[in-house]
Amino acid sequence: MIRRNRILRTSPAIRAMVAETILTPANFIAPLFVVEGKGVKEEIASMPGYFRHSLDGTVQEAKELWAMGIRSVLLFIKCADELKDNKGTEALNPDGLMQRAIKAVKDAVPGMVVMTDVALDPFSIYGHDGIVEGEEIVNDATVEVLAQMSLSHAQAGADFVAPSDMMDGRIGAIRDILEENNFTKTGIMAYSAKYASCFYGPFRDALDSAPGFGDKKTYQMDYANAREALRETLMDVDEGADIVMVKPAMAYLDIIRLIKDSVTVPVSAYHVSGEYAMIKAAAKMGWINEEKAILESLTSIRRAGADLIATYFAKDAVRLLNQ
Numbered sequence: 001m002i003r004r005n006r007i008l009r010t011s012p013a014i015r016a017m018v019a020e021t022i023l024t025p026a027n028f029i030a031p032l033f034v035v036e037g038k039g040v041k042e043e044i045a046s047m048p049g050y051f052r053h054s055l056d057g058t059v060q061e062a063k064e065l066w067a068m069g070i071r072s073v074l075l076f077i078k079c080a081d082e083l084k085d086n087k088g089t090e091a092l093n094p095d096g097l098m099q100r101a102i103k104a105v106k107d108a109v110p111g112m113v114v115m116t117d118v119a120l121d122p123f124s125i126y127g128h129d130g131i132v133e134g135e136e137i138v139n140d141a142t143v144e145v146l147a148q149m150s151l152s153h154a155q156a157g158a159d160f161v162a163p164s165d166m167m168d169g170r171i172g173a174i175r176d177i178l179e180e181n182n183f184t185k186t187g188i189m190a191y192s193a194k195y196a197s198c199f200y201g202p203f204r205d206a207l208d209s210a211p212g213f214g215d216k217k218t219y220q221m222d223y224a225n226a227r228e229a230l231r232e233t234l235m236d237v238d239e240g241a242d243i244v245m246v247k248p249a250m251a252y253l254d255i256i257r258l259i260k261d262s263v264t265v266p267v268s269a270y271h272v273s274g275e276y277a278m279i280k281a282a283a284k285m286g287w288i289n290e291e292k293a294i295l296e297s298l299t300s301i302r303r304a305g306a307d308l309i310a311t312y313f314a315k316d317a318v319r320l321l322n323q
């Protein structure tokens with residue numbers, strides 16, 4: 001018996017017939033960076049081709065994404081320095097930039113699934129994801145603010161809140177406050193296995209949110225660990241997460257697979273800013289082909305088990321898939 005495996009690779013038609021992994025626009029979550037102002041469009045230096053937009057441009061982006069078949073955006077805001085404090089007070093402002101952004105996108109594109117970042121770092125004078133006491137990022141007081149913040153986003157019309165902070169117990173606290181206030185249709189996408197990663201560098205440039213002291217290793221996970229990711233994720237599912245997330249993506253494909261095989265909720269992966277920047281930089285140098293690198297990267301993340309991918313390449317990928 002001879003098995004000629006190459007038969008199934010003979011032509012593009014056959015390869016397409018037997019492809020095990022398929023990318024579609026609805027798999028993508030497009031992150032959007034929002035700034036105050038009008039007509040503002042600022043390119044992020046370490047993320048060439050990616051921009052911070054004021055509300056008008058954000059709405060325009062959301063419309064374009066929708067027209068391309070992308071069904072979800074993940075909102076991040078850049079908070080003005082003078083509004084930052086230790087407790088993220090501005091994060092709870094019902095008329096804050098995030099709350100206005102949620103309303104603006106929902107008004108313009110009602111079908112769009114609007115997800116919101118829930119964490120203190122853009123609002124923190126220390127650039128940390130929680131309240132700082134001495135040198136410590138305190139857990140329980142932070143969780144209370146995160147719950148209030150989630151409620152505020154739900155009140156503004158968010159479809160999903162996406163806590164990206166890695167405090168213990170915040171998923172349960174968020175679910176409770178949503179229930180208590182009758183937000184029974186608001187989803188939680190939990191950053192369950194978020195690693196302390198150097199690949200977030202460009203994002204911190206985008207939001208001017210780099211930690212002012214120390215690092216995030218007392219709350220984000222150690223990249224040496226895999227079983228810990230499972231423990232974190234199973235707890236988030238128990239506490240009421242609707243979608244769980246692994247972050248970053250490319251260096252953590254094993255974690256995505258482990259979690260995919262261990263939970264029954266949808267799994268998302270965040271192809272983060274540094275992963276975007278690496279492809280952009282190498283392509284600019286002429287060392288890799290950008291388009292091929294995008295599709296290979298995103299397909300690998302899906303193959304590893306991600307149902308959804310948050311990626312700065314969402315639009316590029318859809319354009320490439322349509323060719």
Ligand SMILES: NCc1[nH]cc(CCC(=O)O)c1CC(=O)O
Nearest residue numbers: 119121164199200203272273274
């Ligand atoms: N809560 C902060 C947050 N939310 C999303 C990202 C990173 C996203 C990216 O790098 O693309 C970060 C950075 C961090 O944890 O320092």
Ligand SMILES: [Mg+2]
Nearest residue numbers: 166167168232
């Ligand atoms: Mg946890």
